[in-house]
Amino acid sequence: MKGKLIFALSLITVIAAAAVAQVTPQRLLNAGQEPQNWLMYSGDYSGRRFSSLQEIKVGNAEKLVPKWAYQTMAGGKFETTPLVVDGFMYGTGQDDRVFALDARTGRPIWQYQRALPQDIRPCCGRVNRGLAILGDKVFMGTLDSHVIALDTKTGNVIWDVTAVDYKKGYSFTLAPLVIKNLVLVGISGGEYGIRGFIDAYDVNTGERKWRFYTIPAPGEPGHDSWEGESWKIGGSPAWITGTYDVETNTTFWTTGNPSPSNRGEGRAGDNLYSNSLLALDPDTGKLKWYFQFTQHDEHDYDATQVPVTVNVDGRKLILQANRNGFFYVIDRTTGKLIRAESYAKVSWTKEKDSNGRPVPAKEGSPTPEGNRVCPGAAGATNWMSPTYDPQTKLFYVTAREQCDVFSTAPQPYDAGHAYYGSAYFPNDDAAPFYGALRAIDPDTGKIKWEWKHPSPTWSGVLSTAGGVVFTGDAEGNFIALDAASGKPLWHFQCGASVYSSPMTYAVDGKQYLAVAAGTALFTFGLP
Amino acid sequence: MTHAQKLCISILALALLLCATTSNAVAQGKNPYAGDAKVAKLGEFEFRANCAFCHGLGARGGGRGPDLTRTPKKHGDSDAEIFNAINNGVPGTAMPPNGATQQGVGMTEEEIWQVVTYIRSVEKKPGTVSGDAKHGRELFYGNQGCAACHMFDGKGGRLGPDLTGAGTARSTEYLMESMRNPSRRLAQGISEAMKEFSVEYETVDVVTNDGSNYKGTLLNEDSFTIQFVDMREKVHSLDKASLKSWKKSRQSLMPLYDEKALPEKDMQDLLAFLVRGAAGGAK
Numbered sequence: 001m002k003g004k005l006i007f008a009l010s011l012i013t014v015i016a017a018a019a020v021a022q023v024t025p026q027r028l029l030n031a032g033q034e035p036q037n038w039l040m041y042s043g044d045y046s047g048r049r050f051s052s053l054q055e056i057k058v059g060n061a062e063k064l065v066p067k068w069a070y071q072t073m074a075g076g077k078f079e080t081t082p083l084v085v086d087g088f089m090y091g092t093g094q095d096d097r098v099f100a101l102d103a104r105t106g107r108p109i110w111q112y113q114r115a116l117p118q119d120i121r122p123c124c125g126r127v128n129r130g131l132a133i134l135g136d137k138v139f140m141g142t143l144d145s146h147v148i149a150l151d152t153k154t155g156n157v158i159w160d161v162t163a164v165d166y167k168k169g170y171s172f173t174l175a176p177l178v179i180k181n182l183v184l185v186g187i188s189g190g191e192y193g194i195r196g197f198i199d200a201y202d203v204n205t206g207e208r209k210w211r212f213y214t215i216p217a218p219g220e221p222g223h224d225s226w227e228g229e230s231w232k233i234g235g236s237p238a239w240i241t242g243t244y245d246v247e248t249n250t251t252f253w254t255t256g257n258p259s260p261s262n263r264g265e266g267r268a269g270d271n272l273y274s275n276s277l278l279a280l281d282p283d284t285g286k287l288k289w290y291f292q293f294t295q296h297d298e299h300d301y302d303a304t305q306v307p308v309t310v311n312v313d314g315r316k317l318i319l320q321a322n323r324n325g326f327f328y329v330i331d332r333t334t335g336k337l338i339r340a341e342s343y344a345k346v347s348w349t350k351e352k353d354s355n356g357r358p359v360p361a362k363e364g365s366p367t368p369e370g371n372r373v374c375p376g377a378a379g380a381t382n383w384m385s386p387t388y389d390p391q392t393k394l395f396y397v398t399a400r401e402q403c404d405v406f407s408t409a410p411q412p413y414d415a416g417h418a419y420y421g422s423a424y425f426p427n428d429d430a431a432p433f434y435g436a437l438r439a440i441d442p443d444t445g446k447i448k449w450e451w452k453h454p455s456p457t458w459s460g461v462l463s464t465a466g467g468v469v470f471t472g473d474a475e476g477n478f479i480a481l482d483a484a485s486g487k488p489l490w491h492f493q494c495g496a497s498v499y500s501s502p503m504t505y506a507v508d509g510k511q512y513l514a515v516a517a518g519t520a521l522f523t524f525g526l527p
Numbered sequence: 528m529t530h531a532q533k534l535c536i537s538i539l540a541l542a543l544l545l546c547a548t549t550s551n552a553v554a555q556g557k558n559p560y561a562g563d564a565k566v567a568k569l570g571e572f573e574f575r576a577n578c579a580f581c582h583g584l585g586a587r588g589g590g591r592g593p594d595l596t597r598t599p600k601k602h603g604d605s606d607a608e609i610f611n612a613i614n615n616g617v618p619g620t621a622m623p624p625n626g627a628t629q630q631g632v633g634m635t636e637e638e639i640w641q642v643v644t645y646i647r648s649v650e651k652k653p654g655t656v657s658g659d660a661k662h663g664r665e666l667f668y669g670n671q672g673c674a675a676c677h678m679f680d681g682k683g684g685r686l687g688p689d690l691t692g693a694g695t696a697r698s699t700e701y702l703m704e705s706m707r708n709p710s711r712r713l714a715q716g717i718s719e720a721m722k723e724f725s726v727e728y729e730t731v732d733v734v735t736n737d738g739s740n741y742k743g744t745l746l747n748e749d750s751f752t753i754q755f756v757d758m759r760e761k762v763h764s765l766d767k768a769s770l771k772s773w774k775k776s777r778q779s780l781m782p783l784y785d786e787k788a789l790p791e792k793d794m795q796d797l798l799a800f801l802v803r804g805a806a807g808g809a810k
Contacts (some may be wrong), residue, residue: 077721121626121633369583409572417635423575425589433724434779452747454748455724473720475749491751497721518721 022135023085025180029246035465036506038084038480039123040241041130041175042385043503045251046242047232049310049387049464051504057466060526061480067512067523068106069433072097077125077499078377078516081175081385082271084505089514090138090152092128092175093522098140104507106523121416122171123191129241129500130175131381132183133204134328138473141172147185147201150476159206162233163187163337165264168415169194175241179251179282182209186238186357190256193233198242198253198278200285210285216256218219221364222272230267232412235259236274240304240383244282245316245332249317251282252309252318252332256302260413261364262377262406263298263421270295275303277318279335289335293357294324298365298422299348299406300377312442318440321386321397323379324348326358327445333355343438344380344399346371366406366422376404377424378456385460385501392483394439394448396469400456402433437461437471439486449486451479460501462513470513478515478522495521531562550602558606560644560772571640572646581621586649587698591621591715592727594698595653601695609643617727620696656699656802658792668791673797680806684742685760685783688714688728694802702798706789709781719748730780731755733763734771744780 021027022041029046031037042049056064072078072093075460079150082091089103094116101107120126122143131138137149137158145166149158164170167193177184183202189197192256196214216222216238226234235258242253258267258274265357272290275297279288294301303326303349308319308473309332318332325346329338336354350357364373378400387399406423413419435453440446451471459472469483496518506515560566563629574586581592593601600609602617613634616624626633667673674683675692686737693702704711713727718804731744743757753773754764767773782788789797 033586042574049560117788121635284649326547407575409575411572411576414562417638418573418574418576418633423577423579424571425580425583432727452750458723473750474724475723477749477751493749496718497723499721 011083021348023133025203038503038505042306045244049307049385052465053504053511054465058482060469061524064490064524065527067525069320070106070521072519077127079127079129079500080516081093081130081501081503087507090131092130096127096142104272112144112155117144120166127173132176133177134178141174143171143186145170161206177241179244187235188239190235190237193259193413194236196236198238212285213252225272227268241305243309245309250279252307254303254307255279255298256304257297257421260419260421261300277307291335306385310388317500319395321381325375325380327440345374368408369406370407372405373401376402376405387461387463389463389483394521396461397440399436399438404454451486462502470502545705558640558643560640561614566646567645568643573642575647593696595646596649600697613639656799658795658799660799660803663796666797688790706784709779730776733773736771
């Protein structure tokens, strides 16, 4: 009897220990097997943003109610996807805030606010999209181009390293990605004439282990895709979180526009590796292969959309709905294109090359008086996450139907100053802009259904095993839709446009949904 | 440290602070590049990248932003006032502070002066509107029926946009186009914080489940609800799912005023009323 009691007690101890166990590289590899937690930006290494939680399903989603809200009280776009680990939530806010909350109640455990220099001038808002976690640390890239590690229990700074001088237009806005004992980050700054890179830092010390420049230096393959000295200020940032394939030990990252973003003059050539998918060895940062979506881009068509890894009929694929309006299916073992089909209105290209890759048309270039091109400068989609649902075998993406007029504005390069080379504004023809959540069949590239938004939105998408996909809109709604049909099941008015990608988690067996909108992070669950 | 020493240091600190503030104010007071054609060219590029979105190519005005080739400027006509309007925004209007749109980078002080220099370089002489504002006012409130749908200075209808400030906020070309071909570019309605696009004055046709039929202009909309004002100026907010049918159209409810309905001279008089009335005259 006594022996049994001791056994029972020790079992309880083991279970309790497991509940507060630290996140290990092994747990990150198997993140999909603990769906109560959300251990990285896209949920797991595949980038699918799919959860196998199914308490909330098609049959009961209409009963969803708000559970709690957490206010940052900060202005600007609130873009975070929070992490949840064993009942605690870790997220980021505007101006490089970080918060740790009780994921059941929303009550703050600690808060961190970075003392940012006065003279940072990040493009497109003082935003941050989230954290990475390993052991007792969460990792963040900051707007002043540092990488920092905070203690998960207190928010204390464990280490803080400078990646690059922010004064030249560099910043971090993405959620880092932890692989083994390295934390990977990609730089922002495509609007400033930076030279982009992806870095890996030792999780324990912050020591930089490798850097992959997204623009090859003289003597390196691909360098001749830049005219003269243009490579030094050629942009090609990497501002969205990558994914990881453990089988081949490959991490996939995507890059943004060449600089200046909308003017090709002075940088003749394909401008490698701008607007590309990069397959890197996570241990060394060595390039295995690349695929460039848009060569010599003049419309700011960053390829910074999460590269989603999917296995279909034994084929190892990467799916990406690109900002340039095409849905790409790529063999992730070789980088070879399988298919590229448009999923939104496109006018920048008229033909495909012999490999099936759409190539830019000369007449799409910006002109002094302006040239109307689709998609517009914000793209057919942007950084907001898509999702792949292994149950419906559909890929869901937020599409933006908007064309813009691109006109030249040949600004000279001046370190730290805006360097677009062009201007854009909405075309004033009668065609109104709108947005849509589109469900794409990767086998054909065809759109199975769409949910139309009144105006273009910046919300990402989440899919769940309950057969429900979740997204937000510019009008402030957070919406649940039937993943199979696109039928609306439920919505909640958040009071401000959604500029984030939703996630889901569970505490005490109860499923929650979380989405950032306005100044608040909202959570929802069944009554 | 004695009390006197402390006081001295305090005074010194205050003096330094004043000094710093003053030099800042002086720096903002005078355009260091005034009249420099090369700088105006740089300013044109900055203008295209940062301002043309609302103010149009060539600063000739767009759907949201006023024609900046016009003088005097409504919100201050000195270089310093234009600088401040760009840097701090214009309260009560859609003009945001520099960098606050979160869509681009924002400008440095130097770049703002470049833009001020550019705006000066494209300004036209005042007095381009020559009509009879008094007669224009009579037309607005009388025979042409504008006031049935538009307000001016708190008087008039509610179906169309308030035109009190339109004369300074829009170019004369835009205003003329709005009369001759109102559906070409619809006026913008509500702008919500952080929402990228404003609602436009689209036409709404609604049939409710009990068979009531409403026509009006759109006030706002999301995927699930629609807000509009009907022809009798009643405001509705309805669930789309509860309606028998609803449709939106970009065909403006405003009648098209061609030369027959509104002769050229009368249009010039109306323009003069809108422009000078907006500037505080012709009441």
